[in-house]
Amino acid sequence: MTEHWEPIVLSAKVFGHLAQGLYRTPAGAIKELISNSFDADANLVRIHTGFPRFETFSCEDDGTGMSEDEFRRLMNRGIGSSYKRISPATVTEVYKRPLIGRLGLGILSLAQICTRFEILSHHKGTKTAFRATIQFPPYTRQEMDKIVKRLTEKTEDEQVFGGKYQLFKEQYDPVKKGVRVFTKYLRESFRKRMRTTLQRFANKKTFGTSEPYKTFQVYLGSIYGGSKPVQSLNLVSDYDQLLFGLALAAPLRYIEDRNLVIQLPMMRDRQSRLLNFDFQVQVDNLSLANPVWLPSDREGHSAKQCRLAGSEKRSFELIDGPAKEICSAVQHRVTVKNSDVQFNLYEISYANDNVAGSQLQFNGYLFQQTGRLYPRDIQGVLIRLQNVAIGKYDNSMLSYPYAEGPRYSMVSSEFFIQRGFEDALNIDRDSFNELHPHYIRLQSYVHSLLHDVIFPETWSEEKERNKARRDQAAEARESKFVERYRKTTGDSIRSIQRVEKPRTEQPTSALRESPVEFKGRRGQIEIDRNHPLLKPLFRRRKYAPLVEKLVVAFERSNHESTAPRRRELFYKLLAEIFSDL
């Protein structure tokens, strides 16, 4: 029997995307399948990567499924102009979820990881089922580039052969409702990368085992790893990156005892909406959740230790070209139990009815901690559209133009787009058109907030914090010196005092006085920092503690009766001073 195959017809722009997308991250491709399931009112999506051999891949959901007609329409010029975009519905029927996929690209995104796959759909609406095999064209990368080049030279949107498919009807079974995708034809480039990078498997690095993760918590533990968190996901395997990428991208609940942002009322509402969606994603038997832990630092501070302590409205001027407006954010101070560090959590909200003629509304949060956030993949800005992350965290803060040194690495934020932005999204649904007015407005908002509120605050807080730390350290060093001084000299001294005695007499008479007074009864040594002999020595502040000790050692040695005893005591005290440096 001859096999009957039908061509898959794509528009040139979709083909171009496909060609460019071949080597994008696997998470970006698989995310599209999850979005499809979300839109199909599925409760559970199960993805199996075939770890650690990566020889098969499957994704199944229990949603409403896809009808044969819809499938055929997509295969015949329908991709890029999805029904979901044509339909006036903006939310799903059962769970009223905001629709994510609007271009019908979900299925073809698989082309990035495989060359051929089978899809089985049991459609609840029509009570029909079909099975189809999809074969992508065996183009080489070079051939695809040539086709894309030829197409870009043309003005009209040409139709391109994008592979072929074969469809068979199946008996509908309500128990099997939903879509199942299965393939053993994984691209070797994908498979090889997943396999070879397993030498950096986080479970092995952190817990010393090559076994699959037992739970998602264990996986996150291997990434955040207590006092030794992974610095960057690039340092762990592609499989770890895939898990993180999917968990981050999908509309999933936050882990409440790991992410302090849930303490914000706005985020609690969001969490409750996410929970009401009743949507779960399992990858390799791990039930995913939002993988971000805040705070996440080397000191191992956790959300459980953090409390919001007082809030304050902070205003700033948003400048977007000629447009200027006063915006505000609510700053919440975050105290940390059993620690003197203080973090900041900003609650953000913005609405404007006319940004280049259309509405733009977003809210979100910005968290700022003391010290770097780990892994670096949660530093920066993440934009979510319809609850789905678009791309990754932008470490450049949407191309922030000023140099702020390490302060960049202390900030993690999420922006949730409520209105607008649809047209700002590129066809790959993984990046934005950075010239779109909505993107530019959000970018300006972020830059103004960072520049006028967050970074100056960070600077002054950091200064205060550093000064306090320096003072504390100096105090500790001084009491150590006093202790040693006592032991060496036998004097009953408890502290060193600094005074600045007023000087009216001629400098020559002052030169005869000692700048140090030993007050045995009070147990004090008094240093006159206004003494003409000492003044030049205190010009460099950072040497002041050392100078004081040297002066005390010299003056105290002079109290000895003979030159050898003076010498002996002086060198002993010098030894104590320098043993601490």
Next chain:
Amino acid sequence: MRIGDDRPIRYFTLCARSMIDVFMLVGEGLLKIDPENYSISRVQFCECDQEQFAEIREMIAREDAGFFGQLENVVLFKEDDFTAQFPTLESISLKLEDEGLELEKLDRLLLKRTHFNVRSSFPYDFINLDFCQYYYPHPPGMLRVNETVDRILDWQRRLSDDGENVNLQEFVLAVTCRYDAQFPPEAETRLTELIRSNCTLSPQYKDQVQKTRGTVQLEEWIGKDREDFFFSGWPKDIARSAKEYGWSMEILDYVYYRRYGDENNPYVIACLVARFSRSNLAPDYIPPALFALNRENRKFIDEIDRGSVEGRQVVESLGRIVAARNEQARRKHRPELPNP
């Protein structure tokens, strides 16, 4: 079941989605469910149905469990001029990077890769080959199941690749197959030759045949009771392979039951459970052949009479296994089996 040391059992199965055998071993404590994530360790399976493959893997809850493909095809992979050019997993991987490869060649290479992977997963302490197919199907696929068992007995001699360095001294193999009136003449000829050779080499065997079947004329025996002839000859085939690979075979159980096919055609499912031990001396296949010859050693499993004491015990026992299996199915949001 006895294993040489205290390590956990390594189990290979063709369990299908019901997974009764797996949960029976869980119930017996031979396989362990991890209380943290409910995964069942050290179980491997082979399955060619993609829906069942995904479901079984999820029920086992270990992503590294399972091989996709039909066991006979995978195990009996034969080189051709094309695949012979790629002798290692690395060379196969390199070739697979050529995305313009014809589908037929691609399939051959993928099959070879799975063949390597399945082979390197051996040996196992317990192998359950519930083929549910003809042991001797019609040509051209004749003897494929038979050959598969033969190859597996060879692979059971391997030292494990997984760092445990398991070097088996004994293991248990359960093989199931189907027999009916369509039994092909080619297969019959093969069995006739095996039994004739037994009679020639072992006077004891010949005596037993004469005593119990009233003739040593095999054609006469076949004419009188073809099914009995099959039951007597089949285990001998496995014993012959075992001898070749240095395994001494001891039949533990030989059971069968009758069923009717879609066209109301009767057939028999026979199940042989045997222990294989390393033998320093040349193993003797006459004892298992004599065991199979003795009708008393074959246990017929009749339809269960639910009213009888034994029937109730069987249903209760099966009920416990199904309950354990369904508990896992609920955890994994998979369809449950009906209560027996």
